[in-house]
Amino acid sequence: MEKPRFSTIKGNSPGYYALVTLLGALALAGFASAWCMFSQGHHVTGMTNAIPWGFPIVMAIYLIGLSAGSLVLSALSSVFGKAEFKPFSRIAALLAALLLIGALMCIILDWGKPERILIPFYSMNPRSMFSLNGMLYSTYIGICFVYLWAMFNDKEKLVKLLGFVAVFWAVLVHSGTGAIFGFVGARELYHSPLLPPSFISAALSSGTALMIIVLYLTFRWTGRTLDEALLKKLGFYLAMFIAVVAYFVFIENVTRSYWPANYEVQKFLLLSANKYSLVFWLGMVGCGLVFPFLILINPATGKSIGWILAASALVIIGVLAERYVIVIPGQVLPMELFPGMTVTSEFQDGVVNDYSVSLTEALFGLGIAGFVFFLYVVALRFFELVPEKAVAAGEEGVK
């Protein structure tokens, strides 16, 4: 197979400038709401003393997940020997790094005191999952950039080695992120050893879905050749990943539902007419698992690019819902201070709390995502990221 030739894009069309402006404006809106949270205090968000973690954290773990899928796609060629995916490796590695930078920004700007960013560097608690993850994330970004550098300079052996390291590190990063929640024994809906592996699987499905859409749009808008067979193959992988996520979701919920002490919790999450059940069934199960899986395994729709793109878009929404289900319902439910008793107080004890995403938080999350893609689009203009054509082995690409 011939070596893919990479080149920068011209980036002088009105469409390109419009896209850059749009994403830049989104990013500015995000930074404005971050400034609002910083200068006013967190009462501008939907968070309360009962729900200390809101949409920024949802967005952070969502972006971390997206980053994994990108990186694994990048490693498909170097580590798993799928040479036909080599043309995507640069885009994928860059997006992996950018998405993780976005995730770190989400976390840090959500702090009550983001100006104390230097404190974690000299005062750290090695027992804290947050602090371990901080190290994993920052090294992961570093690995991504070194990996990119090696690819730009055609250092084949180094690329292969770094590909292995990056995949290994990605597993650590995503297990660690799942552990942030899974290790918390105080909340029934968090405390689960399944969270790290299920986090990885959802990361793979959302990341692959994102890559399908990003690759399609990038190649289409830059007028490069992209073989549809490659996207179809990615669609097949996506279906596999969705099946794994579905398995984890099923096991986790069946395990919890089986034990009588958890009836109340599971009834609240699965069988009540509230927004959390809606997000669970329609968002996480519907958009994230069932609809896209059916689309992808159905021979009539699974071979059509339009349907694959639709399935990917559904997965991207569905996994956001999944992250929401990880973070929010565990806090909405009151903690069992006195099991078997009813507890009331002036501090919302024993009350099902309410959380809705405020405009500030929504803009914050979207803005950071916009910033990530702003960086991506600008990088396309300056670095040789996109191959002139990407074709599956033995076929001539059709545009």
Place this chain on the structure above:
Amino acid sequence: MNKAGIAAALALLALLSAPFLYTAAGNGVFHNPPKPELVLPTNAQRCIEPTEFMRSNHMKLLAHERDEIVRNHAIAPHHHIENCKTCHTKRAEFCDRCHDYAGVKPECWDCHYLP
């Protein structure tokens, strides 16, 4: 380096220097505010350390002592921010004058009491 690159570099430069330009424009570039005059306490002849030392190191004393006192439960009768108040009773006449002059905004008074 092409034109777009140069433009981007210039934009970055402008962005990075914006805070300085903003301050310069606000103060007038050659504006030199008068040196601050402090109202010194009358109930004591000298501070716990010589003036020169305190001028350059009070923040280190406060920061280090605060770790010792809060975290290590140490007894440090002199270098405690609460003890500064026994002499320096008016923040506006002492602390703030230099801090305003130097443009330093410590967070101490967000929480600690000194009127």
Place this chain on the structure above:
Amino acid sequence: MTEFDRRTLLKFGAAAVVGSALGPGITLFQAFARDGEKRGPSKIRWGLVIDANKCTADCTACTNACRTENNVPLFGDPRYDGHWIRKVTVTPKTEGAVGRSLPLLCNHCEQPPCQHVCPVAATFTRDDGIVMIDKHRCIGCRYCMIACPYKARTFVFKNTEKWTNPDVPKRGKGVVEKCTFCAHRIDKGQIPACVEACNKEGEKAMIFGNLNDPNSEIVQYIRANTPKGIREDLGLEPKVFYKGI
């Protein structure tokens, strides 16, 4: 790095910097040698026993005293109000059962999950067993609020404006706060404000004391009455005990 290493390093570092800047004779090192005396390892373990049989529903002496003593913020919005100690009513789910009112505060666990999860070690256990937050170091990530099973921690959503007690700091936004067992009062040899108020104005339902001292009132009481901690099944070894729950 051990605590000893870190502190020695800091001292030498500071001494070197200051010494070089000021010449001989005046160094930070000297200053600490004179007044940086440490208390040394403490054998004290502060604990609290609450007799839920004595505590009455309409008495709020402890919560009021805490608010006044510690400037605990009230913003007039229940979502953001701080609570270092709060009264909860606990009712068995059986038909016609009567509720019981009791105060709930930070349990100062021997195995504090809030401290375990704090990424910057802002939450720490003092040598006398009090779990405290170093607000100078807290970055406001709120992981501790997620990890605490007692909901003992609140976040400062806004700056507060006034001190009711100037000895205790008011609140700058963006950090997490919680009960300190009135550490500033303990250091002066007093007992926590809630206990004092309960003894003076309330129902005398609280006993505060040293759990390591076999002769103290609290240890005698625990031996005689075997009070229980809340959610002892979680294994956090809380140091606040309740009789009659």
